[in-house]
Amino acid sequence: MNLAEGLMNKDKRAAARLITLIESNDTEAINTLSRLYKHTGGAHVIGITGPPGAGKSTLTDKLAKELRQIGKTVGIIAVDPTSPFTGGSILGDRVRMADLYTDAGVFIRSMGTRGHLGGLSKATLGAVKILDIYGFDYIFIETVGVGQSEVDIVKAADTVIMIMVPGLGDDIQAIKAGIMEIGDLFAINKSDREGADRTKVEIEMMLDYNHSDWRPPVLQIVATENKGVKELLEKIQFHREYLQSSNRLIERRRKNSEIEIIDLVQDSLMKRVLQKDNRTEIEKMAKEVALRKLDPYTVSEDLINKIINY
Amino acid sequence: MTRPIRVLVAKPGLDGHDRGAKVIARALRDAGMEVIYTGLRQTPEQIVQSAIQEDVDVVALSILSGAHNHLLPKVVELLKNEKVYEEMLVIGGGVIPDEDIPGLKESGLAGIFTPGTPTQATIDFIKENLKREL
Numbered sequence: 001m002n003l004a005e006g007l008m009n010k011d012k013r014a015a016a017r018l019i020t021l022i023e024s025n026d027t028e029a030i031n032t033l034s035r036l037y038k039h040t041g042g043a044h045v046i047g048i049t050g051p052p053g054a055g056k057s058t059l060t061d062k063l064a065k066e067l068r069q070i071g072k073t074v075g076i077i078a079v080d081p082t083s084p085f086t087g088g089s090i091l092g093d094r095v096r097m098a099d100l101y102t103d104a105g106v107f108i109r110s111m112g113t114r115g116h117l118g119g120l121s122k123a124t125l126g127a128v129k130i131l132d133i134y135g136f137d138y139i140f141i142e143t144v145g146v147g148q149s150e151v152d153i154v155k156a157a158d159t160v161i162m163i164m165v166p167g168l169g170d171d172i173q174a175i176k177a178g179i180m181e182i183g184d185l186f187a188i189n190k191s192d193r194e195g196a197d198r199t200k201v202e203i204e205m206m207l208d209y210n211h212s213d214w215r216p217p218v219l220q221i222v223a224t225e226n227k228g229v230k231e232l233l234e235k236i237q238f239h240r241e242y243l244q245s246s247n248r249l250i251e252r253r254r255k256n257s258e259i260e261i262i263d264l265v266q267d268s269l270m271k272r273v274l275q276k277d278n279r280t281e282i283e284k285m286a287k288e289v290a291l292r293k294l295d296p297y298t299v300s301e302d303l304i305n306k307i308i309n310y
Numbered sequence: 311m312t313r314p315i316r317v318l319v320a321k322p323g324l325d326g327h328d329r330g331a332k333v334i335a336r337a338l339r340d341a342g343m344e345v346i347y348t349g350l351r352q353t354p355e356q357i358v359q360s361a362i363q364e365d366v367d368v369v370a371l372s373i374l375s376g377a378h379n380h381l382l383p384k385v386v387e388l389l390k391n392e393k394v395y396e397e398m399l400v401i402g403g404g405v406i407p408d409e410d411i412p413g414l415k416e417s418g419l420a421g422i423f424t425p426g427t428p429t430q431a432t433i434d435f436i437k438e439n440l441k442r443e444l
Contacts, residue, residue, distance in 0.1 A: 013394060016365035024313045087314060088339035094360065095349035101356040107363055112314070112344050 004032045007133055008039070012107055015134050019109055022126035033129055040132040041253075043075070043139045044240055047157030049119065049182075052145025054163040055189040057096035059223040059232075060140050064100055066233050067138055073105040075131035075139040079120050082112035089113075093142055107131060119143040119150030122267075125260060128156060154182040155259050158249065159239045161185045161232070164203065166195035180206060183216050184239050187232055191220035214242060272307050312444045315343045315436065317368040320357040321350050322385065325375035330404060330425075334370065337429035338436075354381060358388040361398060367444070368436055373404040383417035390418070397442045401435070403427070 003021075006014025021029035046063075048056045057078065064074040078093035091110035100106040109127060116122045120143060131139050143153050153160055162183030180203075188199050203218050210216070217235045221228030243249035272278075282303070288294040319335045321328055328350055335345045346364045348357065361369050369389070371382055382402050389395040395418065402414060403423040411422045421435050 013362055013365075013392070016363050020313070020316075020365045082344075083339065086340050087342040088344065089314075090335055090339050090345045090347055092347045095347060098349050098352070098356065101348075101359045102353075108360075109363055110346050114314075 003029070004036060007032075007036070007130065010134055015107060015130055016109065018130050019111075019123070019127045022130065023111070023114070023121070023123040025123075030126075033126060033133075036133045037129070040129045043128075043132045043136050044159070044236075045128060045132075045139045045141065045157045046236060047141050047143065047153035047160040048163065049143040049146050049150070049153045049160060050163030050189075051147070051165070051168070054145070054165050055223045056142050056145070056163055057093040059161075059163060059187065059189060059221070059229070060093075060142050061097040061100065062223050062226055062229045063233055063236075064097070064106060064138075064140065066229055068100075068103060068105055072137040073135070074100075074107075075128075075134065075136035076100075076106070076108045076142065077111060077124060077127050077131070077139070078108065078142040079111045079113060079124060079144050081144050082114045082121075084115065087114075107134070107136065113144060117150070118152030119146050120152045120156060124152075125156055151182050155256050158243060158252065159184050159236055161187055161236070164188050164199060165190045166193045166199045168199070184214065185216055185232065185235050186218040187228070188218065188220045189223050191228070192222050192225075196220055214239070269307065273303065278303065278307075315368065315440065315444065316346065316364060316366040317343050317370055317436070318346045318348065318357070318361050318364055318366040319370045319372065320348045320352050320360065321372050322352050322354060322357060322381040323373055323375040323377045324351055325373070326350055327374050328372070330374070331372035334372065334403060334429060334432060337433065338370075341433045343436075354384040354388050357385055358392060358394075361389065362392060362394055366398060367440055367442065368399045368401065370432075371400070371402045373402065373406070376405070378402065378404065378406050379410055379413065382414055382419055386418035399436065399439055399441050401432070403432070 001014060003014045003018050007018060018029055048060050050056055060076060067074050080089055080091045080093060082089040089112035091112060093110055094108055097108055111121045111124060113121045124141060128139055141156055160182050164186060186203050188196055200218050200220060207216055219228050219232050221232060243252060285294060285299045289296050289299060317338050319331050321331050335347050338345050348360050371385060373381060386400055389398060399420050400418060401421045402419050406422055406424055414422055420439055423432050
């Protein structure tokens with residue numbers, strides 16, 4: 001099967017296989033993406049993030065269904081944590097999306113973080129591009145359950161939805177410095193529970209300090225009962241229109257591309273640094289450093305110069 | 311670079327008991343595999359679409375309802391129709407009488423694991439019988 005051709009012809013098997021290869025850092029798959037890159041950019045990429053158990057998968061499922069009703073196609077990438085001890089994982093986000101499995105206009109892929117911090121896996125961006133080339137109108141990225149500093153989603157999405165739940169109380173204070181800054185929209189899920197109004201007030205108060213010309217809307221929803229989902233989708237589309245007015249979308253994507261390029265350079269440099277010859281060299285030098293015959297600063301600087309001049 | 315083995319753990323049919331599926335999912339995870347769990351009451355069509363989109367190496371079917379002779383071969387048949395069977399190892403587990411096992415194997419299930427099988431036996435079987443390289 002020619003994967004590039006298959007992907008362009010909307011063959012889900014080709015898309016699925018390419019994602020596997022991108023996850024394994026396969027050179028040929030990277031070349032394929034590089035060749036087809038010009039076909040990306042058409043999808044509206046939406047990040048869904050929030051603490052564990054907030055309802056990310058359920059909300060993704062409901063939003064996808066709303067979009068299917070108006071004839072839009074939907075790609076979903078759901079990221080779950082990989083065990084740092086065994087390298088294994090249980091990816092269970094699909095469970096909430098069972099009605100979508102056989103929908104021809106939907107593609108769902110689960111990914112383990114495979115040691116990457118930040119809420120996504122290293123290959124998530126590549127997987128998004130594959131689904132973008134395939135031609136999905138909307139692509140959802142569901143992050144792992146986040147705490148305070150998993151903000152990678154902002155590099156990957158056009159619109160970030162931060163899901164909260166009532167009753168986190170002072171925890172909002174604790175997380176406001178990190179992930180609370182990346183939400184373009186806030187959805188307070190399980191708003192039939194006590195404390196939903198207080199949570200809304202707290203988030204609104206926090207947003208008062210925000211001086212951007214986009215004021216993130218704060219919605220109260222009950223995802224399991226489909227309450228507030230339609231309104232949320234309207235706000236998502238409103239955010240997209242906002243981005244498209246006066247080039248904000250391009251500016252956001254420019255920023256993200258910049259980060260992506262730096263990340264790729266970093267990866268590639270690290271790969272070269274840690275290749276076998278250098279590893280032997282580093283081991284040798286480490287001994288000298290341990291004996292205080294050399295210092296680590298000079299050793300690392302020399303190593304970098306050697307690689308750059310290579 | 312080698313990647314983790316990806317396994318779809320699915321529950322075809324109408325029984326609502328997924329304890330066995332969860333035990334095996336956990337054991338496979340602890341063996342370093344990426345386990346995609348699909349939830350209860352899956353139709354063969356749902357299982358096959360999930361297997362394709364997740365591009366798994368193994369489809370592990372847990373069934374306790376007694377409908378195994380119908381549902382398990384159906385999954386294999388659909389995988390064949392979608393031309394992915396050649397790359398996916400299909401195994402089954404659950405309450406399956408011994409006399410049904412030869413027929414299931416003939417239909418394309420590589421292995422059947424009945425209650426009492428040590429999870430390590432399933433793990434070893436998967437590692438030894440993968441149909442494609444990692």
